[in-house]
Amino acid sequence: MLEVHLPGLDLKNPVMPASGCFAFGAEYGNLYDLNRLGAVTIKAATLQPRYGNPTPRVAETPSGMLNAIGLQNPGVDEIIRKELPRFEENKVPVIANIAGSEMEDYVLTAEKMSQQSVVNALELNISCPNVKHGGIMFGTVPEVAAELTAKVKAVSEKPVYVKLSPNVTDIVAMGKAVEEAGADGLSMINTLLGMRIDLRTRKPLLSNLTGGLSGPAIKPVAIRMIYEVSQNVSIPIIGMGGIQNADDVIEFFLAGACAVAIGTANFVDPFVCPKIIKELPEKLDAMGVSDINELVGRSWKK
């Protein structure tokens, strides 16, 4: 009743950790068997290693948090060498998140990643608000996002999901543009751009000044955007933004998501993913639903 099938992803359940909140699986893999997950979205890979931003990198906000990690990662080659082998014994599908500052970076990184046998799909992070050079532009101009999508599609051996930024006037235009450019699916949403100021220092609390807002606070924005976009594209959407429990997962499905990713909630409860996977069947039973796929877009489908 939980099985879902998306391009490149045959998932025994639709619940996966969100990119950047689960590193490469080692830490949570110490707590539970990763094979219980629908899939694992690994942390953004860039062409070169990145140290990321100075600390503080996180700040709490009402029902949410800001982060400005700055895409810290050891670079695509090192990830392939050191991190991906972990998934050879595991049978859990892997989605590799890709980021960059220049189109060329994305393309090269995506090409390499897509050639890895353990990688089932790519997720293009065109929306990370914490990288200073260029990064943000890809996610806010439909034409640029489309061009990037097409270029990555041209080299990728695996399906490509494009992760949309919510910091735009017209999210539907973004979704349509990347669909037209060949995206196999969408991930939405990434974080909202926010800031906290420290009253003591009178300066922004994060060393990067702004950060990405995630957690329950942004759930209503995520639901609204998925509701709007899912009615205007025909590729599947992996929904995320503030999911804490099985009820939230169902809300995302009703809005139009075909699978979900869970980010911040892992920090609140490290066992949240397996817990939700366990609770979902009961919830669906109580709703009289025998297959979670029935719920996709039910809030707007006639």
Place this chain on the structure above:
Amino acid sequence: MLEVHLPGLDLKNPVMPASGCFAFGAEYGNLYDLNRLGAVTIKAATLQPRYGNPTPRVAETPSGMLNAIGLQNPGVDEIIRKELPRFEENKVPVIANIAGSEMEDYVLTAEKMSQQSVVNALELNISCPNVKHGGIMFGTVPEVAAELTAKVKAVSEKPVYVKLSPNVTDIVAMGKAVEEAGADGLSMINTLLGMRIDLRTRKPLLSNLTGGLSGPAIKPVAIRMIYEVSQNVSIPIIGMGGIQNADDVIEFFLAGACAVAIGTANFVDPFVCPKIIKELPEKLDAMGVSDINELVGRSWKK
């Protein structure tokens, strides 16, 4: 130490209720003396009376709420006749919020309102997400916002503040466009577009489907936008979005606001505005600040 001076507004303190959360002052005026407030922003007036949207019109979200009131109001003429006289005995400055679906509506409503002696300034609500026809467009396209601002400025006898929508890719462009068009000040932010789905009915909980997200959840977005815009315009900003207490007020000042408005928090604590006004001097004392104006933009000013 709390006095602030903005175009048309000489305020003994910088705290005012936000439009739509305080009606026309009668209800809260029963609880405390409105003259304790820095100013009162009254509910949006439209040219014709509006009933607004069907209920449910509000929904709670984590640390926030969605509303889709739909600009219910008795129309500008009735407001002038029945509601404004309340402010003749009071000495509290009044900011009249103006909304419409067509440019012409805005202009006529603004003209009438600006001629009222008790009205000290207008606030152009170009950002209400809950009106279906046109309304939202004004707030998301810089050129359109500028045109509307210029037209209203041409007829208004009072200073005009433009209230910006946060649902845009480039908030700085919006702020600059309306400044150039003659706006005397900015109000920011209005609500973020959001949605909640009712798991029982499987439909959006609000009858209007989407609603405007307000409350503490959106504070980081408001702070970020005010921080960005205040560095790029030279007109004052009335800051709002999730303010709950005196610390929040100070955070908005540090970000770049010159005064603040409080919306949702009135529902949580009907005495929140006078409470904050009372607490502010102690907080400033503790910070060693003798004049709240010193704090404006301190997070970015050298």
Place this chain on the structure above:
Amino acid sequence: MMQENMRVLAHEEIADCIFELKLEGEMVWAITEPGQFVHIRVGGGSQSVAPLLRRPISISSADPSKKTMTLIYRSGGLGTGLLSETGIGEKVDVLGPLGHGFPVEATPLQGKALVIGGGVGIPPLYGLSQELNARGIQVTHVLGFRSAKDVFYQMAFEKAGRTIIMTEDGTDGRRGRVTDVLDSVDFDVAYACGPIPMLKALEHAITEKPLFVSLEQRMGCGIGACMACVTRATDANDAKGYRRVCCDGPVFKAGEVELC
């Protein structure tokens, strides 16, 4: 109307997920009518902002001599769930009393009143019955519940007058809905509180005699300022065209507003 941190004197689960909460404070003296409500801020202490909004709960009954009032509520969602964890001696942030309640004076002295309730619409009717009794009015109650496990306050109502319990599944009292037994009751004025379908059925069934209904709406402010809780006036020529449930109601004369 005032805001007060009221003391919890008693707090008990009296039926399945139904809690009875007894509060003490000055606010009790300001209550004017049965059917008024309070707006409760439920918080995890300190400055937590989740849940953010207050929760409207009817005043079930009040005893000004002891400065106490009793609320009865169903614990279901986030706010009522947290509320149910409040211990005796703790404080609860209450705004009230709010709104206009049931007009007891609409029933002639020595007359007969019919009081009809469904589920968590029943609490305010208990205070109403007591006030009607105090005026020498004879009261008949028809109270509908889903099942036996949901029934509360049966004895209390019985003390105030004849009480017919209806359950949907027949596990207690009679099987069926409150509207099934109205014909058997003699009354001058009817008062009702419960789910909208029940109130609609009553509006259809009781057309010859005055009927007062108490409505629920999702609320923001609870005091008339935010327009969240409006409902349309039935009369197309009504000057305002709408009523606010929080301050014009929650009790209306049947026919005054649309039930939705």
Place this chain on the structure above:
Amino acid sequence: MMQENMRVLAHEEIADCIFELKLEGEMVWAITEPGQFVHIRVGGGSQSVAPLLRRPISISSADPSKKTMTLIYRSGGLGTGLLSETGIGEKVDVLGPLGHGFPVEATPLQGKALVIGGGVGIPPLYGLSQELNARGIQVTHVLGFRSAKDVFYQMAFEKAGRTIIMTEDGTDGRRGRVTDVLDSVDFDVAYACGPIPMLKALEHAITEKPLFVSLEQRMGCGIGACMACVTRATDANDAKGYRRVCCDGPVFKAGEVELC
């Protein structure tokens, strides 16, 4: 590492805004080193999501035979403020034990240790002292506080060894900073926890002997997955270039990472 709802056995304010919290649970058996910490979820019960993030608090001491551990924390912000309202018998959601603590084996048996703490950096040092004592190591403590009202655990530390109390305003012990008295102490290995400026001063002052410092960073996950808590490795040729305070630390050998 595990997640456990631990029972509050005792909870008391032992200095100005400083609380001592005694918890009982299986987790205690998993503690391996003094200086490890736990990540606490503070919530208003039910499913409230404010505050959202867990709060890292050091394990001050532990008694595996009684399955208890003691935390000492300053109540200041939203989370610790709510935590301080937790009553005896209630449960607290704890993730732990986390991180790597102080290496007691770095001090030779029969050697001498210097333990230096400032403010709420002092709690983990108490457990450290006890372990050092248990190995027959002679411990000297230098503990810095702002003022007399902030002092806690003085007697407890005195039992474990010579204890020099420093206050910034001279209202208790000696006036000054912990670095002012280091020359007077003979030791083989030093251990420290406190504010960054203090740790920096110690790194400058103690160059000839091993020094271990415990760091704080704002955290997300607390288990090494989010990269919120990193700090740069001092060695430019370090393979990773960084350390995560939550799992590579919080205790590092002085010089291993940048203090910031």
